[in-house]
Amino acid sequence: MSEGGMRGIVVCHGLLAEGLVDAVRHITGVADGVLIPLSNRGLSPETMAAAIRGEVGDGPAIIFTDLTAGSCGFAARRLNQQLDGISVVSGVNLPLLVHFVMHQEEPLETLLPMLVEKGRAAICSAPAKTGDHGHSAVSR
Numbered sequence: 001m002s003e004g005g006m007r008g009i010v011v012c013h014g015l016l017a018e019g020l021v022d023a024v025r026h027i028t029g030v031a032d033g034v035l036i037p038l039s040n041r042g043l044s045p046e047t048m049a050a051a052i053r054g055e056v057g058d059g060p061a062i063i064f065t066d067l068t069a070g071s072c073g074f075a076a077r078r079l080n081q082q083l084d085g086i087s088v089v090s091g092v093n094l095p096l097l098v099h100f101v102m103h104q105e106e107p108l109e110t111l112l113p114m115l116v117e118k119g120r121a122a123i124c125s126a127p128a129k130t131g132d133h134g135h136s137a138v139s140r
Contacts, residue, residue, distance in 0.1 A: 006104045006111065008035045009055045010092060011048070011076055012066040015039060023094055030101045040071050049075040059085030060108065062100070062115075064092040089115055095122035 010017040017037035024035055036055045040048050052063060052075055063076040068090040076088045087108060089096070096119035103111060 006100075006106075006108065007033070007056075007059075007061045008064055008097070008100055008104070009038060009052055009061055010035055010064045010097065011038045011040070011052060011072045012092070013040055013070070013072060015041075016066055020092065020094060020097055024097045024101055027094075027098055028101045034101060034104065035097065040075075043071075045071055045075055048072070049078055052076060052079055053083070056083065056086060059083060060087075061085070062087045062089055062108075062112075064088075064097065064100075065090045066092055087112055089119070091119060093119050093122055095119065 010021055012020070017039055021035045021037040024030060025032075038048075038051055038055060043051065048071060055061075056063070056079065063079065063086060065072040065076050065088065067073050073088075073090050076090075080086050080088045089112065096115050099118040100111070100115055103114060106114070
């Protein structure tokens with residue numbers, strides 16, 4: 001486990017994981033090692049699973065993926081089924097990761113539902129203003 005709580009592995013397509021982890025570090029000042037970015041770029045599914053497994057270590061850990069389907073999600077869920085202490089959260093976004101860093105010491109059974117709710121609540125829209133109608137953010 002990372003110092004202070006649960007460890008997070010952020011597994012995404014392209015450079016997304018690095019960007020998300022960099023932004024979380026900038027916002028929170030969290031130390032290296034709490035969130036580990038991994039890209040699927042140039043990796044076969046087997047190589048990706050091995051890279052994730054190497055970062056997970058002895059666990060426990062949460063693997064955050066950009067998509068439920070696709071190589072990142074499939075590799076993460078395969079490890080979730082094979083290893084104890086590994087949870088997966090898909091559809092990762094910046095508010096979810098910031099919340100993870102700020103609450104990583106929470107018990108897993110409390111932390112996971114909080115993370116899913118924070119990630120969902122962070123998605124909203126601001127419809128285009130048309131005519132005399134005002135606009136407001138909508139969250140679901």
